[in-house]
Amino acid sequence: MITDYNTFIVHLKRTGRMKLLPRVLRELREEEARAKNLKREKETAKEDPSLISGWRQIKDGVLTDNTGKRALIDIYRNIIA
Amino acid sequence: MESIIKKIEAEIAAWSPKGGVEEVGIVRATGDGIAEIDGLTNASMNEMVLFDSTFDRTLEEALKDPSPVYGLVLNLEEDAVRAVVLGDAAKIYEGMLVRRMGRLLSIPVGEGLIGRVVNSLGEPIDGKGPIKGTKNTPIEREAYGVIDRAPVNVPLHTGIKAIDAMIPIGRGQRELIIGDRGTGKTAIAIDTILNQKSEPESSRPICIYVAIGQKESKTAKLVAELADKGAMEYSIIVTAPASAPAALQFLAPFAGAAIGEYFMDQGRDALVVYDDLSKQAVAYRQMSLLLRRPPGREAYPGDIFYLHSRLLERAAKLSKEKGGGSLTALPIIETQENDVSAYIPTNVISITDGQVFLESSLFNQGQRPAVNVGISVSRVGSSAQTKAMKKVSGKIKLELAQFRELEAFMQFSSDLDANTKAQIDSGRRMTEMLKQNKGVPLPFEMETAVIYAATNGYFDTFAPEEVSSAEQKLQDFLLREGKEALTAIKETKSIADDTEAKLKAALDAFVARSK
Numbered sequence: 001m002i003t004d005y006n007t008f009i010v011h012l013k014r015t016g017r018m019k020l021l022p023r024v025l026r027e028l029r030e031e032e033a034r035a036k037n038l039k040r041e042k043e044t045a046k047e048d049p050s051l052i053s054g055w056r057q058i059k060d061g062v063l064t065d066n067t068g069k070r071a072l073i074d075i076y077r078n079i080i081a
Numbered sequence: 082m083e084s085i086i087k088k089i090e091a092e093i094a095a096w097s098p099k100g101g102v103e104e105v106g107i108v109r110a111t112g113d114g115i116a117e118i119d120g121l122t123n124a125s126m127n128e129m130v131l132f133d134s135t136f137d138r139t140l141e142e143a144l145k146d147p148s149p150v151y152g153l154v155l156n157l158e159e160d161a162v163r164a165v166v167l168g169d170a171a172k173i174y175e176g177m178l179v180r181r182m183g184r185l186l187s188i189p190v191g192e193g194l195i196g197r198v199v200n201s202l203g204e205p206i207d208g209k210g211p212i213k214g215t216k217n218t219p220i221e222r223e224a225y226g227v228i229d230r231a232p233v234n235v236p237l238h239t240g241i242k243a244i245d246a247m248i249p250i251g252r253g254q255r256e257l258i259i260g261d262r263g264t265g266k267t268a269i270a271i272d273t274i275l276n277q278k279s280e281p282e283s284s285r286p287i288c289i290y291v292a293i294g295q296k297e298s299k300t301a302k303l304v305a306e307l308a309d310k311g312a313m314e315y316s317i318i319v320t321a322p323a324s325a326p327a328a329l330q331f332l333a334p335f336a337g338a339a340i341g342e343y344f345m346d347q348g349r350d351a352l353v354v355y356d357d358l359s360k361q362a363v364a365y366r367q368m369s370l371l372l373r374r375p376p377g378r379e380a381y382p383g384d385i386f387y388l389h390s391r392l393l394e395r396a397a398k399l400s401k402e403k404g405g406g407s408l409t410a411l412p413i414i415e416t417q418e419n420d421v422s423a424y425i426p427t428n429v430i431s432i433t434d435g436q437v438f439l440e441s442s443l444f445n446q447g448q449r450p451a452v453n454v455g456i457s458v459s460r461v462g463s464s465a466q467t468k469a470m471k472k473v474s475g476k477i478k479l480e481l482a483q484f485r486e487l488e489a490f491m492q493f494s495s496d497l498d499a500n501t502k503a504q505i506d507s508g509r510r511m512t513e514m515l516k517q518n519k520g521v522p523l524p525f526e527m528e529t530a531v532i533y534a535a536t537n538g539y540f541d542t543f544a545p546e547e548v549s550s551a552e553q554k555l556q557d558f559l560l561r562e563g564k565e566a567l568t569a570i571k572e573t574k575s576i577a578d579d580t581e582a583k584l585k586a587a588l589d590a591f592v593a594r595s596k
Binding site for chain 1: 085093135140180
């Protein structure tokens with residue numbers, strides 16, 4: 001990740017690689033979108049009734065799922081297995 | 082109904098939340114059975130992942146199709162992982178949640194598989210219900226090392242005279258069956274499986290037939306044939322048909338090896354037929370190209386040799402300390418225009434302990450099995466050959482080699498001296514004797530007796546073209562009047578002087594009656 005954008009642009013200018021800037025920006029946007037995908041706000045059954053009960057959250061690629069929906073699906077899968 | 086309610090109650094009571102521990106990823110892109118996944122930074126090679134379609138759906142929608150789709154992680158890249166989809170790739174979509182399963186790809190193995198037809202993931206596909214009595218084992222495992230192994234010294238009889246006499250196979254050996262399409266490669270493997278029925282139950286190997294990229298109709302026919310002849314009692318079929326995803330075709334031989342290893346680890350013998358590894362190589366090439374691995378010769382990936390060597394190295398004869406079990410492998414390779422020097426054939430030839438080469442020209446001449454004795458070889462099997470077979474088959478290879486040299490002169494037979502003519506006739510008789518229809522493997526003692534008759538001139542009274550029918554008559558005769566000699570050979574696995582005298586007497590009587 002780039003932390004200091006000013007230094008980064010100075011570096012591109014000095015090395016004559018300013019043409020790369022749009023590509024770098026595109027890549028940064030994609031990376032941001034990917035990071036966003038892997039981070040979801042806490043969802044609760046109050047906001048989303050399809051969760052039935054409880055809450056779930058994705059943080060840094062780790063899912064915490066304490067919803068009733070998940071519990072029922074797990075039980076259903078075990079029964080039909 | 083009550084039992085269902087009880088089961089539901091039990092499942093509800095047993096359920097406990099396990100939130101907060103699951104690492105997940107998101108499908109970034111998918112296509113051609115490959116999924117590119119963001120996240121899963123701690124995933125390892127060959128780890129299973131679950132594509133979870135229930136995450137974004139309502140409970141009602143999720144329960145309509147609760148069957149999970151699994152994937153296998155095969156590429157770990159800088160910012161993503163690539164996994165092959167082991168199932169219906171059409172169900173995978175961009176943004177789909179992927180869960181790590183924390184275990185390597187495993188399949189169920191055990192006694193319950195015997196007599197069943199399963200796919201590469203060990204799931205039953207024969208409609209006979211769930212498989213019981215199994216435990217999960219990883220599909221990929223490191224092969225046994227030198228210390229754990231013992232020399233190959235127990236024969237695995239194929240019931241095919243030409244092979245048992247000249248290219249003997251031992252338990253724990255890897256013998257390649259190679260030839261063009263339609264030359265009888267599968268027939269040899271199937272006859273070998275059928276022949277195990279004549280083995281005593283205590284030493285009968287469990288036979289695993291792995292069908293890779295074959296037509297389902299062919300596999301169905303094969304299963305019916307094995308069932309008809311009572312061979313499914315000790316056989317397991319693993320199938321990844323031509324319609325299956327490339328990943329399942331690539332995995333099928335490893336599943337077969339894992340199943341075979343289970344029986345080997347129990348101290349039992351197992352036989353696994355990989356039909357065929359050329360198709361597995363093609364499936365692996367397809368996967369590798371889609372995974373964007375660099376292509377090498379003929380566009381195969383750089384590790385195509387390792388793919389086959391690590392698979393075939395799992396065949397072994399274990400030491401007594403390890404239980405003494407064995408896993409014999411009969412890989413099959415299909416050649417194009419009899420070219421054994423192509424890339425995949427040479428790889429597998431160099432890995433295995435010998436090869437049975439089937440030639441289309443011999444097949445078309447009516448020589449069945451169409452084994453080219455000249456370039457077929459068994460590197461370790463001769464030490465596993467029984468004394469009886471060794472005694473009777475010693476001369477055959479040499480005699481056939483001499484016959485092949487003289488064969489070219491056959492068209493000038495009127496100008497040949499009597500000695501050469503006799504040698505040619507003897508070679509022709511031997512060739513006729515080695516012919517054998519498919520589906521009729523001979524018990525070891527009968528093979529020995531017939532070869533003994535051929536090498537000791539008992540067929541000399543017959544014209545070469547009469548040898549096949551004379552041999553059939555001899556078999557019937559021996560079953561009626563040579564039982565004592567056959568039983569002695571079967572029990573002692575050798576031909577002692579008294580057994581030889583009995584066999585000679587029976588053969589003399591047969592020749593006398595045939596005149």
